[in-house]
Structure formats: C-alpha cells, structure tokens
Amino acid sequence: MYLLTTARGHGEKPLASTMSPPPAIIPTAAEGAARIILVHGTGHGGWCWYRVATLLRAAGHRVDAPDLAASGADARRLRDAPTFEDYTRPLLDLLQALPDGERAVLVGHSFGGMSVALAAEAFPDKVAAAVFVTAFLPDCTNPRSHVIEKLTLTDWMDSVTDAEHDPPSVFLGPEFLREKLYQLSPPEDYTLSQSLARVSSHYVADLRGQPPFSEARYGAVRKVYVVCDQDQAMLEPYQRAMIAGCPVAEVRAIAGADHMAMFSALAELAGHLADVANTYA
Structure with missing residues (x-):
C-alpha cells in the first residue's frame, strides 16, 4: 500500500515535471519495518522534522x-553539553x-550525520x-573532525561565532539561513526557524581529539546517502567527495x-526514508 501526497510544499520554486512528478508515493510500513529516528543538525531541533x-x-x-x-525544546544551555x-x-x-532485538534506521541531517555516526x-x-541527508559522513581513517574541517564554507554571512568560550559556538544568522539553507524551502518553514533556532557547536576540537x-x-x-543538489552550504561536489571516502550501500x-530537504523536497525525502525502513529492516 502507498500513501499519496503532493510532492512539494507551498512557496517552492517550480521544478520541471520530469524531475519530480506529482503525486509522490510514500510506501506504507511493511510488517517488521524498522523504527525511524530523525536527527537534526546545527542550531535546529527535532521540530525541523515535523512535516x-x-x-x-x-x-x-x-x-x-x-x-x-541544548537543542530544540531541550532545557539545557550549550555550556551544559x-x-x-x-x-x-x-x-x-x-x-x-x-527493546532487545529491535533496530532503528538512523537519519542524520547536516551535522546530525556526526551524531548518527x-x-x-x-x-x-x-x-x-x-x-545521511546532505550530512557530514565521517570515514574510518581520519580524525572524526576531518569532514567538518575540510568543508570550505568561508562565508557565514550574518552568523555569529564565539571561540572564546567552551565549547565554541555558532548561531546561524537569518540571512545565512535564507540564502544558504532555506532558499528553496517554503517561507513559513524559514519563518519557523527564526523562532526556534538556537546557539550550537560543531565540537571540532573535541572530535579532533x-x-x-x-x-x-x-x-x-549499512549506510545510505541522500544527495541534495541545490544545497548552498554543503555543495554537491563535497557531498560526493565524502561518499567517495566512505563506502555506502546506496546513493x-x-x-x-x-x-533543508525535509522542507524543500518533503515527499521525496519521506518516500526515500520509508523505503529504507522497509528495505533494511
């Protein structure tokens, strides 16, 4: 069985029908399908997966x-982590x-890939x-911080960083979010991010050690990587470079x-995750 839904959210720029024909099909859970655990990235929280x-x-x-x-609705401050x-x-x-014997599909977005690892x-x-959804994909050869430090994102725009306190922190600015992360996402989800974004850290020194x-x-x-070709923060060539350095079962x-594929490509991403949960159970 399948759940039918429209392929994209309100406010997105239209794409050629050959790329994303509506309606999208979300595979229903097969018997024994694995639980899905969705892991957010920097500055976000579980809220970003609501759709x-x-x-x-x-x-x-x-x-x-x-x-x-120290993310989403978690009461801790960054200094508590x-x-x-x-x-x-x-x-x-x-x-x-x-429970004993139960396994889950872990889904990491962006910096959430490090937590999944x-x-x-x-x-x-x-x-x-x-x-790994346009996420950091560490290998088994280099220090854990390697894939973070190799990302050549030089323009953080209006983001605010603090290297003086432990752990060093970053607060993603509204222009950075709009231009680099949410540029194809529905405007209401970008607006939501402005209300819920929090100070976070990439823990580079800790991971390096x-x-x-x-x-x-x-x-x-077993690993699956979901490439997002219009990501302006983690560009497609870098996503594919990480894949080349760490074997995955599927791309x-x-x-x-x-x-923010969970907003800009809602149904496509949900369909992939449902299929993975059924396939890799």
Whole structure:
C-alpha cells in the first residue's frame, strides 16, 4: 500500500515535471519495518522534522525525532553539553532503550550525520541502517573532525561565532539561513526557524581529539546517502567527495532540494526514508 501526497510544499520554486512528478508515493510500513529516528543538525531541533514525521506516521511508520542536548525544546544551555558525546546523549539514550532485538534506521541531517555516526559506533547492533541527508559522513581513517574541517564554507554571512568560550559556538544568522539553507524551502518553514533556532557547536576540537570511527562498528553499519543538489552550504561536489571516502550501500539523489530537504523536497525525502525502513529492516 502507498500513501499519496503532493510532492512539494507551498512557496517552492517550480521544478520541471520530469524531475519530480506529482503525486509522490510514500510506501506504507511493511510488517517488521524498522523504527525511524530523525536527527537534526546545527542550531535546529527535532521540530525541523515535523512535516516528514507527519507523513511517515500517516503511512504507518514508527518515528522519533529527539532534541539533542541544548537543542530544540531541550532545557539545557550549550555550556551544559561541553562535549560532543554530551550533545548526542539524548540519541544514545533513545537507541540504548530500544527493546532487545529491535533496530532503528538512523537519519542524520547536516551535522546530525556526526551524531548518527557516534550512535552507530556505540550501538552497531541496534542500527538497521544509517541515512545521511546532505550530512557530514565521517570515514574510518581520519580524525572524526576531518569532514567538518575540510568543508570550505568561508562565508557565514550574518552568523555569529564565539571561540572564546567552551565549547565554541555558532548561531546561524537569518540571512545565512535564507540564502544558504532555506532558499528553496517554503517561507513559513524559514519563518519557523527564526523562532526556534538556537546557539550550537560543531565540537571540532573535541572530535579532533577522538580516534577515528572503527571499521568493526560504525564502518560495518549499512549506510545510505541522500544527495541534495541545490544545497548552498554543503555543495554537491563535497557531498560526493565524502561518499567517495566512505563506502555506502546506496546513493540516492533528490533533484531540486536545498539543504533543508525535509522542507524543500518533503515527499521525496519521506518516500526515500520509508523505503529504507522497509528495505533494511
């Protein structure tokens, strides 16, 4: 069975019909489909998945979208999460609490890819697949910070950084969000981000001091990468360079998706995630 829905949200720039023919089809949850855990990126929270989570749940999928520490509605301040593991702890606790024998599809967006990698390293037997949506995809050779430090994003525009306090922080500015992340997304979702964005960190120094992720744990987890070709923050060539450095089971591409694919390519992304949950259960 399938759930039919319109392919794109209000306010998006129209794309050629050959790229994204409506209506989009969301596969309904198969018997035994894996739980889907959606992991947000820098400055965001579980709220940014609200549209995708709604579609997936309507199709019968089990979905969680936790707030990581000092993110979304989480009450902690950034200083209360001094390490990357502290920041990722809500995801680690959620995964650890899964019943024996249950596995989840972890979906990391943007910096959320790093949290997914840490969770896969910690609990590889609980991860059916790790999906990276225009996300950082660390390898098993270099320091964990490598893929962050190699990203040559030189213009943070009106974003505000603070390197004087621990951990160093960034607050993504409204112009940066509009021009680099949300340029094809519905305007109401960009507006929502202005109300809910929070100060965050990339924890580069902390990650640099950690050993590479292991081949036996993180490296053994099946991975799917979703390329978004209109991402103006993490450009497509960089997405594909990370894929070349870390073997994945599948590469899926969404034409016309900006960095916030959960808004600019809602149904396409939800369809991919539903299919992965059914396929990799």
